[in-house]
Amino acid sequence: MRLRREHRILWRLYGYSARLLKTKLFRTAASNTSFPEVWLLLVQYFERLPGFFWVVQRNSFFTMPEILENKADLELYSPHPEVRGMTTLDRAAFKRTIVVPVLKVKKEVINKLLKSLKHITLHRPGLKRVIDDPKDEDRLVLLDPHKISAEYSLGESEQEILKQFNIDPQVSKYNLELTYDNFKTEEILRAVLPVGQDVTSGFTRIGHIAHLNLRDHQLPYKHLIGQVIIDKNPGITCSVNKINIIDNTYRNFQMEVLAGEANMITKTRENNITYEFDFSKVYWNSRLSTEHGRIIELLKPGDVLFDVFAGVGPFAIPAAKKKCSVFANDLNPESYKWLLHNCKLNKVDKNIKNFNMDGRDFLLGPVKEELTKELPLLTKERKNTLHIVMNLPALAIKFLDVFKHLLDGKPCSTDLLPTVHCYSFSKHDSPAKDVQEWAEVFLGTSLEGRCSTHLVRSVAPNKEMMCISFQIPAEVLFKKQCTHEGKLKSSAGNFRVFQLYTLSQIILEKKKTAFDGFKTRILSAMGLIRVSFSGVIPIC
Ligand SMILES: C[S@@+](CC[C@H](N)C(=O)[O-])C[C@H]1O[C@@H](n2cnc3c(N)ncnc32)[C@H](O)[C@@H]1O
Numbered sequence: 001m002r003l004r005r006e007h008r009i010l011w012r013l014y015g016y017s018a019r020l021l022k023t024k025l026f027r028t029a030a031s032n033t034s035f036p037e038v039w040l041l042l043v044q045y046f047e048r049l050p051g052f053f054w055v056v057q058r059n060s061f062f063t064m065p066e067i068l069e070n071k072a073d074l075e076l077y078s079p080h081p082e083v084r085g086m087t088t089l090d091r092a093a094f095k096r097t098i099v100v101p102v103l104k105v106k107k108e109v110i111n112k113l114l115k116s117l118k119h120i121t122l123h124r125p126g127l128k129r130v131i132d133d134p135k136d137e138d139r140l141v142l143l144d145p146h147k148i149s150a151e152y153s154l155g156e157s158e159q160e161i162l163k164q165f166n167i168d169p170q171v172s173k174y175n176l177e178l179t180y181d182n183f184k185t186e187e188i189l190r191a192v193l194p195v196g197q198d199v200t201s202g203f204t205r206i207g208h209i210a211h212l213n214l215r216d217h218q219l220p221y222k223h224l225i226g227q228v229i230i231d232k233n234p235g236i237t238c239s240v241n242k243i244n245i246i247d248n249t250y251r252n253f254q255m256e257v258l259a260g261e262a263n264m265i266t267k268t269r270e271n272n273i274t275y276e277f278d279f280s281k282v283y284w285n286s287r288l289s290t291e292h293g294r295i296i297e298l299l300k301p302g303d304v305l306f307d308v309f310a311g312v313g314p315f316a317i318p319a320a321k322k323k324c325s326v327f328a329n330d331l332n333p334e335s336y337k338w339l340l341h342n343c344k345l346n347k348v349d350k351n352i353k354n355f356n357m358d359g360r361d362f363l364l365g366p367v368k369e370e371l372t373k374e375l376p377l378l379t380k381e382r383k384n385t386l387h388i389v390m391n392l393p394a395l396a397i398k399f400l401d402v403f404k405h406l407l408d409g410k411p412c413s414t415d416l417l418p419t420v421h422c423y424s425f426s427k428h429d430s431p432a433k434d435v436q437e438w439a440e441v442f443l444g445t446s447l448e449g450r451c452s453t454h455l456v457r458s459v460a461p462n463k464e465m466m467c468i469s470f471q472i473p474a475e476v477l478f479k480k481q482c483t484h485e486g487k488l489k490s491s492a493g494n495f496r497v498f499q500l501y502t503l504s505q506i507i508l509e510k511k512k513t514a515f516d517g518f519k520t521r522i523l524s525a526m527g528l529i530r531v532s533f534s535g536v537i538p539i540c
Helices: 002-025 035-048 050-059 107-116 156-164 185-192 216-232 286-298 316-321 333-345 359-377 396-403 431-443 502-512 517-525
Strands: 096-105 130-132 139-142 171-178 204-206 209-212 238-242 255-260 265-270 273-278 304-307 325-329 352-355 386-390 419-426 451-460 463-471 485-489 495-499 529-532 535-538
Touching (some): 185 216, 216 238, 273 333, 286 316, 286 451, 304 316, 325 359, 333 352, 396 419, 419 431, 431 463
Antiparallel strands (some): 096 171, 130 139, 204 209, 238 255, 419 463, 451 463
8 A cells, every 4th residue: 555655656756747857947848748758858867967866766766776676667678877988898787687577387387378478578689588496496487577567467368378377377576687688789879878869770781791870979989889780680790880971983982890800801692692792892782772673673584784883783693694685884993803703603604794994985885886786686576675774873864975876877766775774863852853854964855755763762861862764765876967957146146057956945945944054054064055145055
């Protein structure tokens, strides 16, 4: 009775202080006084006022500083408070004793009983749910304090189960020692980093390497975080942190080894294909696996794929596995080296021709040569499709002008024209429209109704990676006589010969839709247009 009364008083006090804290100190709505929410506020506040924390510790909940008894206590599974601020990992310091409910059970029935009580047993990393009772031959089943009532009594359905097994439903308390091994990554980092700071432990995995992207406030703890990631993720033996954004030519990360062996040569699998490479010297992004798969899905055996910025082969190798004929290129000698290696590793070196040159030279050389050879061979019967993949999102779109009048001879029929899949970043409100406009600028023609755009992924809150796919219009790809020639007089009195070509339509469209000054300047710099008093004059 006395205990219940104390409990009620404490609960009232808690509710009152919760509202007080939220409204007076944190200026948030008083209505939400849920335990987790308020607990976090209290912890924050006590950190600021250590004296007050001490009083609360002594007079109310915490009779034994290391033992937490409150069922609803969010901090129940938190490591020893002394680890706060630790920068060099000391695993032993995380040890903590907590009180958990246990059921005493005869060893003969333990397996059957565990199945029925699975929903209330204690689940912690590296912890056995059943332990020997030191007093006799029986076993003790550890129960989850969050799933048992404050009075340590079991629910009706659980009591019914115990009755069937002839087990006493009496729940007792047990002092359980939790060690570093029994805490989850997030619990460890939340205990170490300053209160209230984000403890993101997310990483991408590339074989044995965990690739982190730590924020500034996490940097003082970087080596500890790196080691915890290794400890808690079987198979990971090295953790690295991205140092800066990728802005170098070869798009590889500048990285720092945080913990573990500094071996950057790794092996990973994507869409059932194995890749090996030196992660510090080439580009690899596990987040692109769906996109790689999407493009490969479009290909049929016998199709031709030109991969202009191939990296270590995540488009090229699966395409070759699918019996496509592949031409892969990368400017980075390291990427090229691993591309060759991965072709051998996946036994597709017969289907791939690899190149180590600038993308523009690749398009003007091997691609042009192959298109010239292949296109006349394509007929209604032999209808293999040709695809050109250009995954260098920061720059690829600027390479599209290479297709302008690339091929001599008579244009092939529309359905045989090669399909380009060109990637681009966009920070625009309508990224699809933005990317299409840029592609039109560099191709010098309108793609309206002749392209599709696909959102690959959001790179940052206001930055999308897009893929625009289109068949290169015949009037772009093939050298062609002008359809019309004319003379236009500017209001300055100058005459200029220009071709009445689709480019003029784009310019007019873009003028209508408030074509922004920047793009006009770029066009102008490229010699595609001349801005005069009479407006924008296209120059073909
Ligand atoms: C974003 S990565 C894409 C790699 C691979 N296709 C993928 O999807 O993972 C771009 C690649 O283009 C290569 N690269 C950069 N500039 C290049 C250029 N001018 N010509 C050819 N390759 C280039 C880089 O070395 C890098 O491997």
